[in-house]
Amino acid sequence: MPPSPPCPALSMASRRLHLGLLAAFGAFAVLSLLGGCAAPAGGRLAPINRWTQMAPDDTISLRAIVAGDAECPVALVDGTSLPMLPRAGATRGALPDSSAASNPAFEPAFAVTTCELTLPRTARQASIDGQPMALPVADIRRIVVVGDTGCRIQVAASGTSAPIQDCTNPARWPWPKIAGAAARTQPDLVIHVGDYHYREYCNDPALCSPLLAKGVVIGYDWAGWNADFFTPATPLLAAAPWVVVRGNHENCDRAGAGWLRFLSPLPYQTCSNQSYKTASHSLLTNNLTADAYRIDLGSELTLVVADNAGFQDYLSAGKTPQDGEIFRNTLQALHTPSATQPVWLLLHKPLWYDLLPPSAEPNALQAHLRNTLPANVQFLLAGHEHAFETINFAPSADPANYPTGRPAQVIVGGSGTQLEAFDPLSPFYEGQGGAGSKERSHPAGLLYDGVAASSGILLNRYSFLLLERDDAGWAGTLMDPDGAPISRCRLNGERKQIACVFPGRQRRE
Numbered sequence: 001m002p003p004s005p006p007c008p009a010l011s012m013a014s015r016r017l018h019l020g021l022l023a024a025f026g027a028f029a030v031l032s033l034l035g036g037c038a039a040p041a042g043g044r045l046a047p048i049n050r051w052t053q054m055a056p057d058d059t060i061s062l063r064a065i066v067a068g069d070a071e072c073p074v075a076l077v078d079g080t081s082l083p084m085l086p087r088a089g090a091t092r093g094a095l096p097d098s099s100a101a102s103n104p105a106f107e108p109a110f111a112v113t114t115c116e117l118t119l120p121r122t123a124r125q126a127s128i129d130g131q132p133m134a135l136p137v138a139d140i141r142r143i144v145v146v147g148d149t150g151c152r153i154q155v156a157a158s159g160t161s162a163p164i165q166d167c168t169n170p171a172r173w174p175w176p177k178i179a180g181a182a183a184r185t186q187p188d189l190v191i192h193v194g195d196y197h198y199r200e201y202c203n204d205p206a207l208c209s210p211l212l213a214k215g216v217v218i219g220y221d222w223a224g225w226n227a228d229f230f231t232p233a234t235p236l237l238a239a240a241p242w243v244v245v246r247g248n249h250e251n252c253d254r255a256g257a258g259w260l261r262f263l264s265p266l267p268y269q270t271c272s273n274q275s276y277k278t279a280s281h282s283l284l285t286n287n288l289t290a291d292a293y294r295i296d297l298g299s300e301l302t303l304v305v306a307d308n309a310g311f312q313d314y315l316s317a318g319k320t321p322q323d324g325e326i327f328r329n330t331l332q333a334l335h336t337p338s339a340t341q342p343v344w345l346l347l348h349k350p351l352w353y354d355l356l357p358p359s360a361e362p363n364a365l366q367a368h369l370r371n372t373l374p375a376n377v378q379f380l381l382a383g384h385e386h387a388f389e390t391i392n393f394a395p396s397a398d399p400a401n402y403p404t405g406r407p408a409q410v411i412v413g414g415s416g417t418q419l420e421a422f423d424p425l426s427p428f429y430e431g432q433g434g435a436g437s438k439e440r441s442h443p444a445g446l447l448y449d450g451v452a453a454s455s456g457i458l459l460n461r462y463s464f465l466l467l468e469r470d471d472a473g474w475a476g477t478l479m480d481p482d483g484a485p486i487s488r489c490r491l492n493g494e495r496k497q498i499a500c501v502f503p504g505r506q507r508r509e
Contacts, residue, residue, distance in 0.1 A: 044071040046129055047129060050065075050237075053243075053244060053265070055118065058120070060120075060136065062084065062128065064128055065115070068112065069089060076128075086115060093108050104201060104220055105220050105275070108221040108257055108258075109222065114268075136188075139188075146179075146190070146191070146415040147195065147411075148415055149179075149192070150197045151173045151227075153201070153202055153216070153218050156201075162418075167199070167216050167227075174481035177481040178415050179233050181480075181482055182483075185483070186239065188240055189241055189297075190239065190241070192245060194246055195383060196247065197229060197254070198249060199227065200219075243295060243303060246264070246290070246309040246348060252271035264288075266290050272286060282309075284326045285310075287309060289307050289330060292330055301342050302341050304333050308349050309348055311349055311365060312363075314363070335374060342378050344380075348383055351365060352391055358446045370402070379410055380407050380409045382411050384413055385411050387419060387421075388411065388461065393454055420438075428458070457487070463479060464479055466479055475489065486503055
């Protein structure tokens with residue numbers, strides 16, 4: 001009798017069939033569908049990590065990582081045992097003598113298998129190997145927002161490099177502390193606005209030897225991803241379902257291979273050979289850019305999750321006409337909620353922020369959203385800028401392009417990655433002025449796509465944002481790595497504004 005074939009990874013069509021069978025006929029149909037496929041030869045081991053993601057099409061995705069080519073675990077869902085399915089198998093990495101060996105971001109080694117199981121949102125209880133999994137609750141009242149969490153190591157063999165972040169010092173890289181403090185808030189949902197991985201390369205022996213002597217892990221492979229994200233995030237991954245946004249550090253020319261195998265909402269795909277800061281760098285056109293998708297949180301709120309990681313936002317729309325076409329195709333989900341349903345748009349690169357020159361011409365995303373952004377989009381949540389910033393506009397500030405008012409821009413980019421305050425190339429660098437010297441209690445008069453902000457604050461502090469819904473709407477607390485309050489905020493959806501107290505003051509700005 002010939003051996004059974006291995007269990008295949010699911011295509012999108014297979015996922016939909018899987019869900020339909022589960023909903024209509026229960027586990028027997030799913031097990032029949034999988035009948036005859038064999039487990040990998042490695043046998044079953046306890047998962048290294050496990051978590052729940054909110055997914056497109058009103059589904060949730062259980063994910064797990066197992067060592068090597070070990071068998072995927074079994075999930076118990078509403079009393080029924082269901083096998084998790086391989087999403088991406090273990091890989092050895094590019095061969096030393098291959099053309100890809102000179103690009104460490106292409107085909108890095110992953111000595112683990114990623115497993116997944118797609119479930120309908122109606123699932124009420126789930127566990128993996130006996131460990132309970134967080135599932136979405138019907139009434140979401142507490143949301144944690146984090147962004148830009150990885151430890152920054154980008155050291156060239158020669159020339160000028162970015163400042164090296166000390167991954168061994170909790171004061172210098174507080175993401176493990178932030179993940180623990182955020183978990184202790186007992187959130188109903190976690191939003192990560194991108195840039196999970198920052199340990200990219202270290203090619204100068206004089207600068208890198210001290211890091212290696214401390215045991216600092218560097219690389220785009222599993223070891224780098226585990227050190228930078230999965231190990232420190234463990235308590236927060238277990239606390240609540242996650243909404244994951246792709247950052248530019250998860251582009252194919254950087255840590256995209258790990259993003260696609262671990263976190264992407266799409267069925268697993270592999271990146272082509274793209275090299276950072278070369279002619280083959282990642283763009284929206286070659287980056288396996290995902291369509292935006294919506295996550296309905298009851299009648300109170302809809303999240304729209306967009307992928308603008310490969311977007312060259314520093315170029316004008318006229319120089320990147322292909323980006324405008326991609327945004328027209330990928331942002332259709334913005335137009336699917338009812339006109340009265342409040343919407344928050346989640347994306348990594350902000351629509352408006354201070355790292356773009358005030359005199360810059362509109363980029364492709366700004367140009368596309370003029371007169372097309374639905375009126376019910378109240379807030380834009382993003383990262384990319386390694387600070388906390390809020391940008392509000394007067395309701396009538398831009399009537400030609402936003403007749404019902406611009407949404408407020410909220411940037412949560414200080415959850416671990418080296419702050420703008422420590423980067424000599426940043427406009428928020430505090431090297432000479434000292435700590436807090438670049439913080440702002442009110443806008444600096446800059447123009448954001450031609451319009452000045454009416455209010456907002458900027459804080460150069462490691463932090464995460466806790467959003468809590470009460471009878472009056474949504475309130476926010478910006479918290480430090482220990483979970484102590486830095487600032488308190490109030491979100492006004494009707495006015496599309498977020499008012500936050502500048503530390504040391506009583507009045508919201």
